[in-house]
Amino acid sequence: DAKTTQPNSMESNEEEPVHLPCNHSTISGTDYIHWYRQLPSQGPEYVIHGLTSNVNNRMASLAIAEDRKSSTLILHRATLRDAAVYYCILRDASGAGSYQLTFGKGTKLSVIP
C-alpha cells in the first residue's frame, strides 16, 4: 500500500468543525482512500472511504483533492466522543493485494470541552 502522511496530533473545540489532513502523493489510480478511527480502549472503527469524488455519510465528509494527492476528513461538529486516533489508509483495488489495512501512526485528535 502507498504511504500516507498525517499530523501526529490535532486539537479542536467541542461543537466546532475539524479538518484532518492526509497527504498521499504517491497514490495510484486504483487506490481507495479509507479513514478509520480508534477510540481509547476500542478496536478501530470505519469512518468513510472514497476513490475520486467527495463523499458524505452520517459520521463525516471526505474531501479529495483533484489530483488525489491529498484528502481531508471533515467532522462537522466535534463532540467529546470524537476524541480518537484517526488513520488515513490507501487500499489498492487492482487485485494485486489482499486488501488488508496498513495502519500508520495516525492523528490523535483531542476535543476540548
Place this chain on the structure above:
Amino acid sequence: DSGVTQTPKHLITATGQRVTLRCSPRSGDLSVYWYQQSLDQGLQFLIQYYNGEERAKGNILERFSAQQFPDLHSELNLSSLELGDSALYFCASSVEGLAGSEQFFGPGTRLTVL
C-alpha cells in the same frame, strides 16, 4: 457494537505457553483479518482468511497460526509465547476481501505474557 465478537477479552499466561484466540465475524461476512497492536509496533496486519482459505499473510511469526472454520469463525493460535507477544489482538471481518469494502473490528483480546 460492530457485530464481531472476540473471546476471551483478557488473557494472562506465562512464557512458553500456548493460547488460542477466537473470533466470530459479522453474520454473512466471509473474510476475517487478524491484527496485532503493540505499543512499539502499532497496528499490524497478521493474516487474512476468506471463506475458509488463507488469502494473505502479513507480519505473522512462525509460532503463530490461524484457521477459519466452516461456520466462518476463526481462531488465532499463539505458541511458545514470549514477553514481546504481549499485545492487543483484533479480529476484523468484511463481506468480501475487497479494497472498497469496510472492515468491522471486534473489541480485541488483550494478551499479557508474564
